[in-house]
Amino acid sequence: MPSAHRPAPATIKDVAARAGVSRATASYTFTQPSRVSDELRTRVLAAADELGYVGNDAARRLRMGHSLAFGLLISNTANPVYAEVAAGAEREAAANGRFIIVVNSDDDPQRERAYLNFFESQQVSGIIAAPVGGVPPELLALRDQGTPFVLVGLAEGSHDFPAISGDNEQGGYLAMQHLLDQGRRRPLFVGGPHPHVDARLAGARRALRESAADAPLEVIRTSAQNARIGEEVAERLAERSPSERPDAIFAGNDLLALGLLHGLIGAGATVPDDLSLVGYDDIEFADFAIVPLTTIRHPSAALGAAAVRLLLGLEEESNLEGRFAPEIVVRATSLPTTPSAPRA
Amino acid sequence: MPSAHRPAPATIKDVAARAGVSRATASYTFTQPSRVSDELRTRVLAAADELGYVGNDAARRLRMGHSLAFGLLISNTANPVYAEVAAGAEREAAANGRFIIVVNSDDDPQRERAYLNFFESQQVSGIIAAPVGGVPPELLALRDQGTPFVLVGLAEGSHDFPAISGDNEQGGYLAMQHLLDQGRRRPLFVGGPHPHVDARLAGARRALRESAADAPLEVIRTSAQNARIGEEVAERLAERSPSERPDAIFAGNDLLALGLLHGLIGAGATVPDDLSLVGYDDIEFADFAIVPLTTIRHPSAALGAAAVRLLLGLEEESNLEGRFAPEIVVRATSLPTTPSAPRA
Known part of the structure; x- marks a missing residue:
């Protein structure tokens, strides 16, 4: 008052x-x-x-000479998740008379910095960023000059910058809990070097701790998360003796899971009889896979839209908490199998 | 001299x-x-x-005050083909010290025009466009002001603007020829209202004309080409009596084909025993489909890179002809089936 x-x-x-x-x-x-x-x-x-x-902030920035565009910085266009984030941001921007310009650093930190400098020269009025690693200094410098940013997904390191992401820890928890519920006791986690993947792994570990199953978790860290790498991991797993193979895999994202699935089937495994598989993201193709993929649904388009609303001052970050709760989508790769004799 | x-x-x-x-x-x-x-x-x-x-032209434009960015206008981020075009353009731009800003009209012609006006205000030094329909007048106005454009894929209407696309007619020919080679005689084409899809259909018709098979071609035109629409078409096909069903489907793109595949299997059909299916584009997921999808390979990333080279004056359009020849990738959806008695 x-x-x-x-x-x-x-x-x-x-x-x-x-x-x-x-x-x-x-x-x-x-x-x-x-x-x-x-x-x-x-x-x-x-x-x-x-x-x-x-x-509000958005009005002030326009008066300071900023453009009507928000910049969206992504690191990898091959993952449909980013296309969904971009589509959600675009729809929210269109509804508010703004533009979204998408740039792709192709996982190259140097290129990422070049694009942030480019955003500065274009006077974008805000930035939505899914950076390669940590929060780049160029992003902080731009904020100090009056161009705010919102992170989509998690960035490396602990920080309290404005960020929107699903609850990756809870998603990982749901995935592992489901695998344990199917009676699986030799779980493997396969995932890349990203903070949101670390959170998914942490959730999986919590599910194991809270369960009575007392199953150890094997972890394979990959350099990235794409289908080709998933196939390579599957080929290495196929070389193991049967008793050393996992009976369940939780993959860091759906692309990796689809590659694993393809590689496992190519090596003669039967999914879900020989092992159960759960991915993450629920990309459209998860449902069309050679064995439809159980996965954790991730509201990517809603995250992109929420980022735009934050930048426009139409929403407060504190209102968003809990709105993007993950849920498990159970499909054929983890359906219950007929009970069989325990393996050696 | x-x-x-x-x-x-x-x-x-x-x-x-x-x-x-x-x-x-x-x-x-x-x-x-x-x-x-x-x-x-x-x-x-x-x-x-x-x-x-x-x-050269590119040098002149920079001196006229244009930015280091090329604008890439696409109409639909949900199709991985556009992500591949964008990734190819980004790599070529990065190698030449340029930037690519991607904007998505979300299939809305009004939004497309707004983005072209936005490109003008940002002084991009060239535009790569996959327009929703025909070539919008804003694109011609920008060219007249010194900002060139290259079309990726086909735009509606006959024109002689600089354009890069695969040979869609030849790709359609290869698809239909393959289906006829498998002994299929009741082919169906399903595709959306796009000029490149028209060209694919024209190629399919040529294959039928040139064959001795004398098979008629049924055509179902869809409002767009995505998996959901493919599933809807499959549901309608399943309502037909067996003798009225096609024994082969050529789909206008892979997303549509994956939706058809999913819908057909959901309705109890066996692919390829009951019918063969061929898509178009060879998106990464074609190989991971519930039955791996036969498709026409489309060099999307190379098209994006070539568009950047044209805008930079590093390549002449006439040199590109024939470089993007389509090829068929035969997978399980069209594998030869065991011969069976002819159906009623």
Whole structure:
């Protein structure tokens, strides 16, 4: 509530009255400027200046000369998850008269920094970033100059930057709990070197700790998470003697899981009879796989949309907590198998 | 060769000598300006002005104030083909010190025009476009202002704009020829309303004309090409009496084919025993499908890279002809089946 000792701050209604425009026009000038003619926008901005109207962060940035675009920095276009994040961001941006420009660092930290410098030169009004590793210093420098960012997914290191991600720890917990429920006792985790994958692994470990099964967890860390690497891991597993093979695999994402599945079947294994398999993300292709893939659903498009809403000041980060809870989608790769004699 | 009556045009060597820099630095100023310091770049550009150095188109555009970015306009991020085009463009751009900014019209012509206007405001130095329908007037206006474009894939209508695409007609021919070679005689084409899909259908018709099989072609046109629509078509096909069902389907792209495959199997059909199926594009997931999908390989990443090379003036369109020949990748959805009695 405004203090009695100071004049109340100017509202959008005051700005509209001073500019001689409707309240909607004044509001659009700050939230959807492409809907307002140049002439009216100039009048509204002049009135806002005269009244010292502040508005929200998004309005302030536009007045500082930023463009109508938000930059979306991703590191790998081959994973459909990023296409879903981008599609969700695009729809939310379109609904608010903004643009999304997507750039792809191709997992190259140097290229990532070059793109952030490029974003600066283009005066984007905010950045949505899924960085390769930690939060790059260029991102912090841009924020200090008035260009905010939101992380999508987890970045390396502990930090309290604005970030939106699903609950990866809980997702990992659900995956491993499901495998244990199927009676699996020789689980293997296969995943890449990413913070969100670490969280998935931590959740899997919690499920094992909380279970009565007392099963050890084997872990294979990969350099990246794609189908080709999954196939390579499957080939190495096939070289083991049967008693040394896992009876369940939790893969760090669906691409890796699809590669594992393909490689295992190619090596003569039967899924889920010989082993159960669970992926992560629920990409569209999980359901079309050679054996439809059990996976953890990850609301990628909703994450992209929420990032745009945060940048526009339409949403507070604290409101988002718990909204992106993961859920398990059980398909054929982990269906119960007919009981058989325990293996050697 | 320069005319004897006029002074020879200035070369990059002349520019380097006048600016007092190495020839490499002079060259980089026009081709990879991010590798040259601001100070040296200013000297080189001044020398180029003094000598009336023209250079190639790409150099001229940078000197006119364009940015280091090329804009890539796509209409649908859900199809992995576009991610491959973007990845190929990104790699070629990175190798030449340029940037690619990707925007997604989400199949909305109005949004497409808004993005082209946005590209203008960002002064991109060239545009790679896969437009929703025909070539939008905004693209022509930008070209007239000195911002060239290259189409990737086919745009509606007949035109002679610079364009890179695989040979869709030949790809369609290969697909249908293969189905006829398998003894199929009740083929169905399922595809969306896109010019490149029309070309694939035309190729399929040519294969039928040239064959001795004298098989009629049924055609189902869909509103778009995604897995969900493929499943819907499969459900409708399953309602037909067995004698009215096709014994082969050629789908306009792999997403549609994967949806058809899923829907057919869900309805109790056996692929390829009951019918053979061929898709188009050879997306990564084609090989991981519930029955691995026979398809036409489409060099998407190479197309994206070639588009960047055209915009940079490193390649001539006439050199590209025939370089992107399609090939068929035969997998399980069209493997020969054991001969059985002809159906009613």
